[in-house]
């Protein structure tokens with residue numbers, strides 16, 4: 160374990176923002192962690208735990224320590240008649256974990272194929288796409304407390320998962336490193352094809368006829384069509400969350416904007432696609448300097464090449480203002496700002 164000084168984070172965040180941090184260290188096991196936490200650099204610095212850097216925006220240099228979670232390994236640790244428990248290191252590339260599960264024909268995360276990021280970051284925002292969320296297949300996790308060095312074990316209920324949120328965005332924000340996650344995957348999965356675009360991609364007739372591999376291949380195709388390839392275009396996926404508003408507010412808006420889409424949530428609120436609000440306010444495909452919204456999905460803000468984080472943030476604030484002015488709805492960022 161070594162501590163590097165003054166490191167560029169450009170290749171460590173999917174927005175490709177060229178910000179620097181004072182200190183940088185990689186941690187791949189508990190010995191590394193305890194060695195690091197005893198150093199004066201660690202003790203006197205602010206810290207960020209970095210996974211794939213796929214949900215962060217650096218608006219300035221980070222005057223603290225960036226710790227890259229590199230806990231590795233994917234292993235089957237138990238099973239019963241219906242389910243298999245799979246344990247993955249926090250630094251495992253999320254999509255490698257999806258591919259592992261698909262190869263073993265284990266169901267539960269196949270619709271989450273190609274989501275950028277790592278296994279350890281997945282519970283932080285309860286990643287979700289195309290009808291599945293991490294929480295549906297999540298069993299437990301192991302983490303280390305950055306202040307005390309103590310091990311923490313959290314079961315699913317302890318994680319307080321919600322739409323793009325968890326305990327790690329609230330009480331435990333920036334307080335832990337997730338060393339391992341344990342998923343509970345199904346041996347005889349029933350494919351989830353509730354997302355309309357997925358049915359179209361599959362030429363859907365009867366869900367019993369699709370394998371896990373076919374579903375995840377279809378998801379890969381949909382994502383490739385709709386979302387920018389993180390290897391080519393800098394972005395952090397959806398920049399905002401889809402806002403959830405009271406039904407009464409929705410009905411009032413619907414009187415004026417009759418084509419406004421909305422989906423009832425379990426809690427009785429109505430979820431509005433932020434991409435629609437952004438498109439309707441004229442921002443789809445719009446560019447200002449080095450920043451733009453993606454032409455095929457307005458919810459994704461992209462770095463055209465050499466944008467700074469503060470340019471991206473300013474651009475996003477303009478979008479937010481337009482949406483408030485027209486609809487009275489305050490968009491909330493999904494991306495973490497540093």
Ligand code: EPU
Nearest residue numbers: 288289396397399400401420432434435438455456457458
């Ligand atoms: N829409 C538009 N214009 C746009 C984009 C979207 O009108 O430019 C409207 C359409 O009505 C469309 C609806 O928004 O039917 C939903 O769009 P889409 O299916 O692309 O999904 P989304 O709600 O924009 C969410 C997640 C994505 C996830 C997709 C698929 C959030 C914040 N985003 O996007 O997750 O891949 O659903 O399930 O919940 C991410 O979190 O980074 C992410 C990419």
